[in-house]
Amino acid sequence: xxxxxxxxxxxxxxxxxxxxxxxxxxxxxxxxxxxxxxxxxxxxxxxxxxxxxxxxxxxxxxxxxxxxxxxxxxxxxxxxxxxxxxxxxxxxxxxxxxxxxxxxxxxxxxxxxxxxxxxxxxxxxxxxxxxxxxxxxxxxxxxxxxxxxxxxxxxxxxxxxxxxxxxxxxxxxxxxxxxxxxxxxxxxxxxxxxxxxxxxxxxxxxxxxxxxxxxxxxxxxxxxxxxxxxxxxxxxxxxxxxxxxxxxxxxxxxxxxxxxxxxxxxxxxxxxxxxxxxxxxxxxxxxxxxxx
Amino acid sequence: xxxxxxxxxxxxxxxxxxxxxxxxxxxxxxxxxxxxxxxxxxxxxxxxxxxxxxxxxxxxxxxxxxxxxxxxxxxxxxxxxxxxxxxxxxxxxxxxxxxxxxxxxxxxxxxxxxxxxxxxxxxxxxxxxxxxxxxxxxxxxxxxxxxxxxxxxxxxxxxxxxxxxxxxxxxxxxxxxxxxxxxxxxxxxxxxxxxxxxxxxxxxxxxxxxxxxxxxxxxxxxxxxxxxxxxxxxxxxxxxxxxxxxxxxxxxxxxxxxxxxxxxxxxxxxxxxxxxxxxxxxxxxxxxxxxxxxxxxxxxxxxxxxxxxxxxxxxxxxxxxxxxxxxxxxxxxxxxxxxxxxxxxxxxxxxxxxxxxxx
Numbered sequence: 001x002x003x004x005x006x007x008x009x010x011x012x013x014x015x016x017x018x019x020x021x022x023x024x025x026x027x028x029x030x031x032x033x034x035x036x037x038x039x040x041x042x043x044x045x046x047x048x049x050x051x052x053x054x055x056x057x058x059x060x061x062x063x064x065x066x067x068x069x070x071x072x073x074x075x076x077x078x079x080x081x082x083x084x085x086x087x088x089x090x091x092x093x094x095x096x097x098x099x100x101x102x103x104x105x106x107x108x109x110x111x112x113x114x115x116x117x118x119x120x121x122x123x124x125x126x127x128x129x130x131x132x133x134x135x136x137x138x139x140x141x142x143x144x145x146x147x148x149x150x151x152x153x154x155x156x157x158x159x160x161x162x163x164x165x166x167x168x169x170x171x172x173x174x175x176x177x178x179x180x181x182x183x184x185x186x187x188x189x190x191x192x193x194x195x196x197x198x199x200x201x202x203x204x205x206x207x208x209x210x211x212x213x214x215x216x217x218x219x220x221x222x223x224x225x226x227x228x229x230x231x232x233x234x235x236x237x238x239x240x241x242x243x244x245x246x247x248x249x250x251x252x253x254x255x256x257x258x259x260x261x262x263x264x265x266x267x268x269x270x271x272x273x274x275x276x277x278x279x280x281x282x283x284x285x286x287x288x289x290x291x292x
Numbered sequence: 293x294x295x296x297x298x299x300x301x302x303x304x305x306x307x308x309x310x311x312x313x314x315x316x317x318x319x320x321x322x323x324x325x326x327x328x329x330x331x332x333x334x335x336x337x338x339x340x341x342x343x344x345x346x347x348x349x350x351x352x353x354x355x356x357x358x359x360x361x362x363x364x365x366x367x368x369x370x371x372x373x374x375x376x377x378x379x380x381x382x383x384x385x386x387x388x389x390x391x392x393x394x395x396x397x398x399x400x401x402x403x404x405x406x407x408x409x410x411x412x413x414x415x416x417x418x419x420x421x422x423x424x425x426x427x428x429x430x431x432x433x434x435x436x437x438x439x440x441x442x443x444x445x446x447x448x449x450x451x452x453x454x455x456x457x458x459x460x461x462x463x464x465x466x467x468x469x470x471x472x473x474x475x476x477x478x479x480x481x482x483x484x485x486x487x488x489x490x491x492x493x494x495x496x497x498x499x500x501x502x503x504x505x506x507x508x509x510x511x512x513x514x515x516x517x518x519x520x521x522x523x524x525x526x527x528x529x530x531x532x533x534x535x536x537x538x539x540x541x542x543x544x545x546x547x548x549x550x551x552x553x554x555x556x557x558x559x560x561x562x563x564x565x566x567x568x569x570x571x572x573x574x575x576x577x578x579x580x581x582x583x584x585x586x587x588x589x590x591x592x593x594x595x596x597x598x599x600x601x602x603x604x605x606x607x608x609x610x611x612x613x614x615x616x617x618x619x620x621x622x623x624x625x626x627x628x629x630x631x632x633x634x635x636x637x638x639x640x641x642x643x644x645x646x647x648x649x650x651x
Binding site for chain 2: 193196
């Protein structure tokens, strides 16, 4: 035993049985609930406590649950819209903070990062208070020429605009932080070289700066998508009576007991998230693979 | 002949510093011109002003007779090789070289052949499909060079192009750059802080200090006839001896020099008061005993240090009055057993080899 101990260096952690055991424990604690969730979506039992046998019928049950499917499509629609807008706004913010010098820049950078650190519950309440004010203000126009506005916003997916706007507001700083970090490593001589070779400001941005930012933008977009998809607190405060998202719907369902169709719907969500991640990672590697 | 680049009273101020201070000179077509000076002397700022990357200066810059005031970097007939090479990391070597042609709308039938030609010129044709991260520093520099040359600029600007290469490769690239410049016959302006680089490559060198040009001359004149203490000291090694002028005659300038006493050195200008006598280390002879020649300037000293470089040694000799002189000696049989610390030796040189520096 003494010999084995002396032959082990400080970085030979792969050889320590304690560390290996601890590593396995961490993985089990992280993934056991998810594995169990997926496994029990195939459980042939209504109460879903004891394993009764394999079935896929609860995927059908979940599919036929109109309210659940509606909440699910709402969630995906909100996440997609949130990703698009948060990525554009976040990238623009990062560029603005990287490119320009202006008074109170440090303060602006701090304020921009605020939604990351503010407790979600505060954001939720703040947005709720604001929306109720705006709502009251809008109602005063109801008989006036702006009435079409309310009609328009009752059409899907525009009826989700309130939730989407709230999601964009808390997701875009994450995009900005990621893209800003990427830009910090940009060699300004690349930009100068592009202009020196005859490119205009816009050509330089499209051909040199944007490709450099791309990995940061993709990572930020992925972050925005996941943040929006699984958000509960802010959505709970901003969702109206007739709009629902998947997390909020599941919450209302589990109060009456967990049934396997919720497991099934959650499994579909996990698969969608995984596929989105894989696509994003592929996009990030593309420039090296297509021409390398 | 009309100068290809004309710098006229150019000044560039930054808050609290003057980077370039009222500089004027002309660069002729097909010249290999070097801007040489210590870091912070304004040489890079001046180069960037020619490229149009630095704006807001005073004075005029003319390229091929055209005033460049208000002309942005992307419309100037010059191209630059950057210190970091600035090769676009997400493009292949070929795309990097083609970039400058594509963004300016060169017909695509013309782009291919010109890119191939430029890559052949720097011997990178075989690596056209590689990405920059698969290239060595020297190869990346060749890409940067091809990318600039493919635009057929009137002037090629090089910002410390060799500073990131190792010593052996640097020497090789010096030779290659000089050959390339002769072969394609366009004007090169190179910025460097390395005097060897400037001396070995350039036709003419402008030595800069504190934003001002101290001297513009060919390499040989600059080395043999520096006009000031700064230039003499910056280009190569030199012994500077404080002296006081006591009179002038046909034979030259008579002065009382530190450690030498009364000496007369040839000088055809006007000088009075305090001056510096300058002599290059390789002009000095190191002798074991007093020299027979009466015409030479000679003095006795003691070896304090010997720096051995293989082919030559740099010997530091302490003389009377605390005067310290350095001598370059060839490491041949003549100095066998002579280069020992603490040994008494004689130094001797011809008065013609002494320069009188008044500023």
